[in-house]
Amino acid sequence: MTVPEHVAIIMDGNGRWAKQRGLPRTMGHRKGVDAVRETVRAAGDIGVKYLTLFAFSSENWRRPETEVSDLLGLLKAFIRRDLAELHRQNVRVKIIGDRHSLQNDILDLLIDAEETTKANTALTLIIAFNYGARDEIARAMASLARDVEQGRLRSQDITPALITARLDTSGIPDPDLIIRTSGEERLSNFLLWQAAYSEFIFIPDYWPDFSRETFHAALETFASRNRRFGGLVAEAAAAVGT
Structure with a gap:
């Protein structure tokens, strides 16, 4: 099976997962963190080199203050609890997003995660935050x-390559595959430049139900597709092989 080098995921549906079960939205977010852990392990096991997770968008600040507070608390808890394990697994953590308006406690945690893991050479976990x-x-x-x-x-002298070099993802290959859960079929302001030639897979499952098996099924679907990059199949294959 052809394994994509870079997979990006829009983790959608935590709130609806909770509502469906008569639970508060915060429980959906907490269950979603478990799905993050499982997905990171699965990506590393199967040989994905870059995994980008859309954790918190710049638009999420518009949500109720209590929900925003819970989301930020989960991010802090994830980094504090899981950073050592990620480091042991040789995972490099990179954060993308606007850092200028972040509170110091969050910013310090993000910087520490990057600094602690910067020499790691296995999976690169890219967290899109703010x-x-x-x-x-x-x-x-x-x-x-x-x-x-x-x-x-x-x-x-400004070229697409020069613009790419100024983006938050500078030095990271564009995503081969973008997955979105919950049945929604839109990008929602995620990696608009980088997604120019990405494959898209939309999954009806809510994010907390996203499993290793779901991930593998999506990768199998990706492997069955012919990626032509604007040319013919033979030309695309030759380009990938160069």
Whole structure:
């Protein structure tokens, strides 16, 4: 089976999972953390090199204050509880998203996770936190504009490759596969630039029910597809082999 180098997941449906069972939304988020742990292990076992998880979007701040507080608490707990285990598994943690408005306690945890695991060479776990793709692209454009204003760059020299290098995902290959749970079929401001040639798989299961078996089934579906990248099948195969 052809294993994608980079898988990105929009983890959707925690609240609906809880509502379906007559539970508070916070219980759905807590159960979703268990699915995160299982998915990280499965990705490492099967040989995925990069796994990006959409943990908290820049739009999630609009949710009720109690739910936001619980989500932030779960992130803190996950890093504090699981960082040592991830480090033992040789997993490198990288955070993408806008860091400027984050509280110091959260920012310090994110930086510590990156610093602790930066030399690890197995799976790279990318956590999209306070992330929005339009914001990411705007920040990249602002960075390039500053270079043009200060004479370090000519506007005519701006290329797609240069824009890619200014994104939060600089140095990380674009996702081969993007999975979204809960039956919704949209990107929701996730990796808009990077998803140009990604394959998409939409799964009806809510995120807390996402299992190792569900993940493997999605990878099998991915492996059955012909990725042409705008060309013919033979040309795409030759490009991948170079």
